[in-house]
Amino acid sequence: MEPPIEEQKRDYRPLGVSGLGGWLILIQLGLFLTIILLVVQLIQQILPMFTTETWELLTSKQSDYYHPLWGPVLIFEMVYNVLFLLFSLYTVFAFYNKKAILPRLMIIFYSVSLVVGIIDYLLLLQIPMARDLEDGSSMREIAKSVLTCAIWIPYFIKSVRVHNTFVK
Template sequence: MSIHGNTDEIGYTGIQGIGGWLLFFTITAIIRPLYIAYDTFSTFLPVLTGETWYSLTSPSSLFYHRLWKPIIIFELAANIISILLALVALFLLFKKSRFFIKMWLFCAIISILFIGIDIILCSQIPALGRESFEVLFHSLLQSIGYLTIWGLYLKKSSRAKNTFIK
């Protein structure tokens, strides 16, 4: 396989392989499931193991709201699904599979949908302050930006087109 201008065994020409901006993208793709796992662990472990779960989900509690339980379960499930999808995408990336770009786009869109659903669900709980929604909207905008920038790169880049061919 060549780096510049030569034809490889399949007939593609141009730059190939994980390098340039694709290397930077790959680093972010590796960090993503690690970050989601860390965030999930640090957020949900205290909620699920302490008095917090009882105080949010027990009807006799002052902090109770009927949506806390489904929201917590949804967020935990969404994070686990996101980690698994990101790991599948990473596998396809390192395999240089032609299915990688579609899988990555699917992961990015699912992430945006999860955040959107979370915003809708959380908006039903009056106890959540403005700061919670600012964090969620920031995550939503960040995910949309991530999809836009890297999605365009993966779709338009000759390096990406020449790399993900197997």
């Protein structure tokens, strides 16, 4: 005779490893580091660009530093950083609640980081002052993002731990 349904559910154990350990510890650290860095970047770099003095310096046609792309680039960076901060917070929520959508969220997380990094870099190259200040750090960030995607996207697609952990 079959055990009652409640008992069957209680005895269910996924095949293989599960839980928030293993390589997922690095993912947790990365998510929290991303949130901290986004907050710091917003406070120290992006919000100061929207002060009247700085905004006028970059977007006023009378300024020596004027370029028509400064306004759109600054607004793009502000909107992206705020939205990515909110997305990162939601991803952490989904992570700790072991939501089944988490692998897709992480793939989006890494892919969007790469694509937006490339777009931002290409936009900034159009502004002579920004191009002159480029010291290669943007290309290094893009290369790190490509490497991150190459490692973690396949991990979230193929990992037994990921498959067994994020099931709710």
